[in-house]
Amino acid sequence: MTVIASNVNDKAKRQSKQAYLVVTDLDGTLLEHESYCYDAAKPALALLQAHHIPLIFNSSKTQAEILPLRQALQNQHPFVVENGAAVFCPTGYFGTTASEESAVWGVARSSIIKCAQQLREERGFLFKSFVDWTDEQIAKITGLSVAQAQLAQQRAYSEPLLWEDSNSQLDLFAALLKDHCIRVTQGGRFLTLTGKFDKSLALLWLKERYQRYVYPSQTLITIALGDSLNDQALLEVADIAVIIQSKHAHNIQLLGPKTIIRTQQPGPAGWNEALQALFAKILSDREPYYG
Numbered sequence: 001m002t003v004i005a006s007n008v009n010d011k012a013k014r015q016s017k018q019a020y021l022v023v024t025d026l027d028g029t030l031l032e033h034e035s036y037c038y039d040a041a042k043p044a045l046a047l048l049q050a051h052h053i054p055l056i057f058n059s060s061k062t063q064a065e066i067l068p069l070r071q072a073l074q075n076q077h078p079f080v081v082e083n084g085a086a087v088f089c090p091t092g093y094f095g096t097t098a099s100e101e102s103a104v105w106g107v108a109r110s111s112i113i114k115c116a117q118q119l120r121e122e123r124g125f126l127f128k129s130f131v132d133w134t135d136e137q138i139a140k141i142t143g144l145s146v147a148q149a150q151l152a153q154q155r156a157y158s159e160p161l162l163w164e165d166s167n168s169q170l171d172l173f174a175a176l177l178k179d180h181c182i183r184v185t186q187g188g189r190f191l192t193l194t195g196k197f198d199k200s201l202a203l204l205w206l207k208e209r210y211q212r213y214v215y216p217s218q219t220l221i222t223i224a225l226g227d228s229l230n231d232q233a234l235l236e237v238a239d240i241a242v243i244i245q246s247k248h249a250h251n252i253q254l255l256g257p258k259t260i261i262r263t264q265q266p267g268p269a270g271w272n273e274a275l276q277a278l279f280a281k282i283l284s285d286r287e288p289y290y291g
């Protein structure tokens, strides 16, 4: 593990009352890429639980995909879906009204699809998107099981599509979508259409709420973990950024966080390595905080 810059050892800060919020990407970060296994992260997961440190999932996954994982991990904290499109808090979590328990930055999927299909009709662009396929077809194209494809299809704020036209046509398509405030991002195989937001907005929204309602008299330190470029904005606004080793990790360059850690191991093993080391340092000379 390489610590590039650190203020964790700052004695004055350590003596002040601090609280911690951990916000994590899932695929390739807390979960293994292929198997979605998180066994290697279990020691650090147990550590967070023992010290009542909230763990927030912030993923490209849909709400339908994240809910079973929250259940498996017995996670009862807020969570962020579809690359930061929306955040959902459990009822009464912050003691606020129902209308304040979620926030949405994304554009509704129905609007995105309508706009893309209209452009396809008008301009003859060649592409297919999730809405054009059955669950069985999505399973075949993505390699997901049919059950997983069904969950992936339950999207609210994004539409993945397979481009079958030229690059110049894609540039035109992207420019036309931009006029409708829709962004095209390149994933592995798919392009994804979304509104204009990123994973950082939910972190800042949650930080403000935790600070106000849960830790009003403490300094709240945010720790974010991610492994690829779509985590860059999230990592950038955290106090402590943990870049999990991956084939894309070297592309992540950060200026914002006070502490930047690059793990040696990928996925949940790297997640475990970084959080165990961090909290060993943080908790070594003070009583655990029971929030």
Ligand SMILES: [Mg+2]
Residues within 6 Å of the ligand: 025, 026, 027, 028, 029, 226, 227, 228
């Ligand atoms: Mg990832």
